[in-house]
Amino acid sequence: MLDDTFLPALIFGLLGLMIGSFLNVVIYRLPIMFALHWGLEFETQPSHLQNTTSSTPSPFNLAVPASACPQCGNTLKWWHNIPLLSYVLLKGQCFFCKTPVSLRYPLVELSTSLLYLACFFMYGWSLTAVAWAGFCTIVVVAAGIDWDTQILPDILTLPLVWAGLVLSNLKIIEVPIENSVWGAVLGYMVLWTVFWLFKLITGKEGMGYGDFKFLAAFGAWMGPLAIIPILLLSCTAGALIGITLRIKGNLEQNQAIAFGPYLAVAALIMCLGSNTIYTFLHFQ
Template sequence: MDIFFYVVVFVFGLAVGSFLNVVIWRWPRKESIIQPGSHCPKCGSPIAWYDNIPVLSFILLKGKCRHCKEKISFRYPLIELLAGLLSVLAFWLFGFSRWYFIYYAFLASLFAASIIDIEHRLIPDEISVGGMVVGIGLSFLPERRIPVFDSLLGAIAGFLILFIVAELYYLITRREGMGLGDAKLLAMIGAFLGLRSLPLVIFAGSMLGTIIGIFFLFLSKEGRFYKIPFGPFLSVGSLVYLVISTGNIRVQLGAFNWILGI
């Protein structure tokens, strides 16, 4: 029976991933995610429902548009598969409950924000500011996981921390470092996960960012001036915090919970 539910949530995640592909493509271009319907970006032909089945349609069409035969980027099925895996992870952490849907929506939003940040070096306010409002609103639920005050402090502190870091960096170097998009995203994370999550989220994100930064320092022609999007690293830090602060993993960490802020 457990396997059945995992398959169901994986398929549900694939469908969410298909929607995320629309969000990732359209929001940075200031396009509606509702109208027009799915269409080929090359020839503009509408995509029929049977050609829009997550992953399967890509395989059956051999990665090409049915009408103009333009190649379909492999990123589309990849995003769908990763969204499916995130759904499975959320189900493993929270079971079939309201928290599965809430935190899967949170993870899916971070995932979309990360891809957009990588491709466009921006994070849409629809995700960050909208997500922050939703996160604070959820703290008012009767069976809330994060108290209202903790959610509010998390949002405020999350924004201020990166805002101050960005301002100090500019004062010292006269170059823009982090944008306000990163600060808004951390505000959203703080609203969902609470104030205590921020140290681990920032630490994990910074460590991963440093490793990737060193990699690009040597391989990129821009060297130390290469602009690395920080949103994906904050998202990974949030995922790390969410995993280790939930269920059996938290119990096994024992005394380290206080150090990690969980």
């Protein structure tokens, strides 16, 4: 097992760490770029998303300016940006001002790496593994942005739907094209129906259109049969965490929580979790 799979597994794992590190930048910067582009102002969101128009340097995109500490503004050195390792070396603090660095950074890096490894153990050294690693990448970014802003951007969800349909048609992913099409339709329609029923009965909007598109994408990649388990898992997890936050007083009456991250975790468990454990054991 070690001879054949060690090197490719190492490459997938390290690539996951490096891309995970970049995903942190995307999760942080993409909402700011949207805010600047459309003149949006986020109000009740993480502090880096407030007053974006006045406090953001220009130009500002995914590549420039160089990463800096949001607290003291010092530009990070190259060795502050090594995935996982820098967090450990710097003991989870900014090198300059000692402000704690969010645990989210190493967590996103580690999860991306583990997801890439899972793709590799499921599909081996193949185009299918690369396609699913791409799927995981978009899902992690979308979930991170939804967590911060309660927005699931079309720029992420819609290409994920099209990619699922195209890759299915090219037979790069295993779901047949009929299932992919009906999965996308069903994924969208289920949440669309729930949204309108909830709105007719209560007069409130329980979720956003981004959630419909996100679930449509999962349907396109996994087929219609995956929709129900994904919904059951995500609703259960969302309800448990929502109730816990409410009890602990971290969530006010009528304050909404983003549904995207729960959909994302449920979908990743569905597509990779069970199969990976089986395949990994099989490899041994």
